[in-house]
Amino acid sequence: xxxxLIKGGRxxxxxxxxxxxxxxxxxDGRVEAMGAAVSxxxxxxxxxxxGMIVAPGLVDIHVHLREPGREDAETVxxxxxxxxxxxxxxxxxxxxTDPVTDNQAAVGFIVKQAAGADAARVYPxxxxxxxxxxxxxxxxxxxxxxxxxAVSDDGHPVVSSHLMRTALEYARSFGxxxxxxxxxxxxxxxxxxxxxxxxxxxxLAGIPSAAEEIMVARNILLAQLTGGHVxxxxxxxxxxxxxxxxxxxxxxxxxxxxxxxxxxxTHEACFGYDTNAKMNPPLRRGEDVDAVRRGLxxxxxxxxxxxxxxHHYEAKEREFDDxxxxxxxxxxxxxLGLSLLVDGGFLTLPALIDxxxxxxxxxxxxxxxxxxxxxxxxxxxFDPRATWVVDPSRFLxxxxxxxxxxWELRGRVERTMVxxxxxxxxx
Amino acid sequence: xxxxxxxxDLLGLEPLSREQIELxxxxxxxxxxxxxxxxxxxxxxxxxxxxxxxxxxxxxxxISFEFAEKRLSAxxxxxxxxGSSVQKGENLVDTARNLEAMRIDMVVVRHPSSGAPKFLAxxxxxxxxxxxxxxxEHPTQALLDMLTIRDxxxxxxxxxxxxxxxxxxxxxxxxxxWGLTKLGAEVAVCGPQSLMPGSIEELGVTVFRRIEEAIxxxxxxxxxxxxLERMKAGYIPSLREYYRVFGVTLERLERAPxxxxxxxxGPMNRGVEIDSRVADGPHSVILxxxxxxxxxxxxxxxxxxxxxxxxxxxxxxxxRGGGA
Numbered sequence: 001x002x003x004x005l006i007k008g009g010r011x012x013x014x015x016x017x018x019x020x021x022x023x024x025x026x027x028d029g030r031v032e033a034m035g036a037a038v039s040x041x042x043x044x045x046x047x048x049x050x051g052m053i054v055a056p057g058l059v060d061i062h063v064h065l066r067e068p069g070r071e072d073a074e075t076v077x078x079x080x081x082x083x084x085x086x087x088x089x090x091x092x093x094x095x096x097t098d099p100v101t102d103n104q105a106a107v108g109f110i111v112k113q114a115a116g117a118d119a120a121r122v123y124p125x126x127x128x129x130x131x132x133x134x135x136x137x138x139x140x141x142x143x144x145x146x147x148x149x150a151v152s153d154d155g156h157p158v159v160s161s162h163l164m165r166t167a168l169e170y171a172r173s174f175g176x177x178x179x180x181x182x183x184x185x186x187x188x189x190x191x192x193x194x195x196x197x198x199x200x201x202x203x204l205a206g207i208p209s210a211a212e213e214i215m216v217a218r219n220i221l222l223a224q225l226t227g228g229h230v231x232x233x234x235x236x237x238x239x240x241x242x243x244x245x246x247x248x249x250x251x252x253x254x255x256x257x258x259x260x261x262x263x264x265x266t267h268e269a270c271f272g273y274d275t276n277a278k279m280n281p282p283l284r285r286g287e288d289v290d291a292v293r294r295g296l297x298x299x300x301x302x303x304x305x306x307x308x309x310x311h312h313y314e315a316k317e318r319e320f321d322d323x324x325x326x327x328x329x330x331x332x333x334x335x336l337g338l339s340l341l342v343d344g345g346f347l348t349l350p351a352l353i354d355x356x357x358x359x360x361x362x363x364x365x366x367x368x369x370x371x372x373x374x375x376x377x378x379x380x381x382f383d384p385r386a387t388w389v390v391d392p393s394r395f396l397x398x399x400x401x402x403x404x405x406x407w408e409l410r411g412r413v414e415r416t417m418v419x420x421x422x423x424x425x426x427x
Numbered sequence: 428x429x430x431x432x433x434x435x436d437l438l439g440l441e442p443l444s445r446e447q448i449e450l451x452x453x454x455x456x457x458x459x460x461x462x463x464x465x466x467x468x469x470x471x472x473x474x475x476x477x478x479x480x481x482x483x484x485x486x487x488x489x490i491s492f493e494f495a496e497k498r499l500s501a502x503x504x505x506x507x508x509x510g511s512s513v514q515k516g517e518n519l520v521d522t523a524r525n526l527e528a529m530r531i532d533m534v535v536v537r538h539p540s541s542g543a544p545k546f547l548a549x550x551x552x553x554x555x556x557x558x559x560x561x562x563x564e565h566p567t568q569a570l571l572d573m574l575t576i577r578d579x580x581x582x583x584x585x586x587x588x589x590x591x592x593x594x595x596x597x598x599x600x601x602x603x604x605w606g607l608t609k610l611g612a613e614v615a616v617c618g619p620q621s622l623m624p625g626s627i628e629e630l631g632v633t634v635f636r637r638i639e640e641a642i643x644x645x646x647x648x649x650x651x652x653x654x655l656e657r658m659k660a661g662y663i664p665s666l667r668e669y670y671r672v673f674g675v676t677l678e679r680l681e682r683a684p685x686x687x688x689x690x691x692x693g694p695m696n697r698g699v700e701i702d703s704r705v706a707d708g709p710h711s712v713i714l715x716x717x718x719x720x721x722x723x724x725x726x727x728x729x730x731x732x733x734x735x736x737x738x739x740x741x742x743x744x745x746x747r748g749g750g751a
Contacts, residue, residue, distance in 0.1 A: 196625055196626055197625065197626035197629045199625070200625055200626050200627055201441070201601075201630070202541055202542065203541035203542075203560070203561050204541050204542075204562075204563075273541070273542030273545060314518075318518060318519070318520075319540035319543045320546075321541065321542075321561070
């Protein structure tokens, strides 16, 4: 493979506190050197990154790639290409496939599909329980050996506190986080959006914030009890952010993520019964959006993860009650982060890179998220000033279910490189 | 001044202006008389085809719409789909597009999902009338309630109307709140807190926790049906206690400082939310509501079909003159 020299960009690497103009040399799939005026070896491809940001490739620890089961909505390959288009070099695929990714063979299938994609790396997440039924632990050890990087019953909260306890304990043997969708199903009932003034007007059943917060609190307490690492998915409420802050102060091994839609939109997006504003956890109030932004700013929320949830168009072309939860997110996440969190004054640009790359890689123990010498040559190059308008028909994802159609976002991905190979380039 | 129109659809009272609501009520007035005649028919919608598309059980609303349609000389078809469209295997939009392919003019839709009529209205050319959607709106019910209140009290502006019962799950409550507040009434709601939706005050209503307070305050009570399954779902402990604590009883009404008008959208649970002696007594306008339901639905159908309000009277008169 030809060496690649990326010249003249502003290189931001939170893992080294680096934010300066520099050249970056990639050799044999790894970072070889970073510094001022690195000279190009014989035969190197030279990429002019003048005016661009050069950063470790983005890492998304929460996506749904729908394969096996709903290949009409997404496949591992199409999801990996959508990820690369969004600047991501690694994504972690949730196990709520059909059949459920709850054993070593199923994990191996995801690994195999990802290997052929020639796009972002895809790391499988195994199920916590067999069939995600919340009854019997899945075989963590074999799944980890086959390539799983975490376990989760995402979409199906682990209702039994006993099972969650044993999952946290058992996961310690393998050094993996247990990622949990925090929701008390008895309290959420048949809710389809946030319980509040908008649900009252629309006559839609609501999911109270407490349905999330009860489980956030329980999971923090179980992390303390067991010493296991609990990772709390897609945090959506101000109360949850407060609880996580409290848990971290008490020394619980807890990490948390927030999805771009939860720092971008409120429940008012549901007016008009727009099914592209239907997700779980639901869009919340303005003060929750603000708390999520501040939580990301002060590090209470460790990472941004998209919860990329593709659905075939006809699935969303329904009555609000009957439409599935979820929105696609891989191709809009960086633009939303730059436009709302950086321009909004919540995060510096290096802090945004940290929340979207360095920290998620660290908490899921993934290679990447850094440009240190010897690290995988996973790199994103983006133009921080270019603006673009979200047009779902241009998505590489197979699905179009975004609430951001027509939004003007800042920050265009110019090139995404995995192991030194360009897997996406802006046209 | 231009005459307001209703636009293509009637999806709820929230999007309507005061003028549009008054237009419907005023247009209903001449239609009341049609139902009192020996030959209950005017030719206003002759040649129009209307589908009553009911995805949820309904007796009185469907019959009321059907009478209204037939008394306007429309051709009507009733489609009753069991369960939700999804369980049926065909989705709502396909059902509607198939009906439209048979060249219909209007659809009256009742559906268990809030927002379903709007969803439909955005996807078909026919006029769509919301016959009740989930826990969202039931605009023709609120219109007939308002017509009845206006008949009895003369004017709605300044009246104090309290809606009592299961507000959380009631589309009748929401439509009444929007309609009555737009017409200048003061609106309150009263019921167990476990059946009160969050942030209801933001709709511009007062909340009473006790039925005695509501009765002392109000000129009009609109008593909602308590769905019996609310008890099993854990919202209230028992129907017996509900009646004792929240029931509109004769004893409570006798302690009121003024005579109240009692409405109920039906069907009633006698001895649960309302005392039989109240339902059958002089305060009750419950059967008057049912009569007005036909006139209000005739007005809505007539206006959506493009009928001009000032012609409603003459349309009726010409038919009489023509000696049907």
